[in-house]
Amino acid sequence: MFKKLTNIVNKVTDVANKISTAVDKVSLVLGEEKEFSDGVYKGELNMGVQNGFGEMKYKNGDSYVGKWDNGSKINGKYKWASGSVYEGPWQKYKYGYSQKDIITGKGKMTYPEGNYYVGFFDDGNRDG
Numbered sequence: 479m480f481k482k483l484t485n486i487v488n489k490v491t492d493v494a495n496k497i498s499t500a501v502d503k504v505s506l507v508l509g510e511e512k513e514f515s516d517g518v519y520k521g522e523l524n525m526g527v528q529n530g531f532g533e534m535k536y537k538n539g540d541s542y543v544g545k546w547d548n549g550s551k552i553n554g555k556y557k558w559a560s561g562s563v564y565e566g567p568w569q570k571y572k573y574g575y576s577q578k579d580i581i582t583g584k585g586k587m588t589y590p591e592g593n594y595y596v597g598f599f600d601d602g603n604r605d606g
Contacts, residue, residue: 524548551579561590566599 509521509532521532528534528546535541544554551568566585571578580602581587587604588594598605 521546550577563588571601 509530510523511518511520512523512526513519514534516538517534517536519528519532519534521528522530523532524530527549529548530546531544532546533541533543539559540557542551542554542556544556545552550570553567554565556564564581564585564587566581567583568579569582571580581599582601584596584598586594586596587599595604
């Protein structure tokens, strides 16, 4: 009985994830495009800032696709022009009058040569 229930929960979770992925893709297709000082964004906007799902292509060659909250990265995939790729959560960090988004939480960093780290990050640094 428990095994059947676990299988049902897993199937429902899989379907929910597929629906969420489809909604995200629709957001990119139907989303608005806006130019910012550091690049071009396409996706959901709220009052002119990134909010929801979208993709930012930076002028320096980096890109980010994922969830946004009021202009801050929340969870997604960031690709550096150098070839490194990070997949996982972000956190808004404020200092003085400015702010930036930093890698925080459990994620995966893949380096250009193919090596990778899966684990926790704290304030943008590997933690473990």
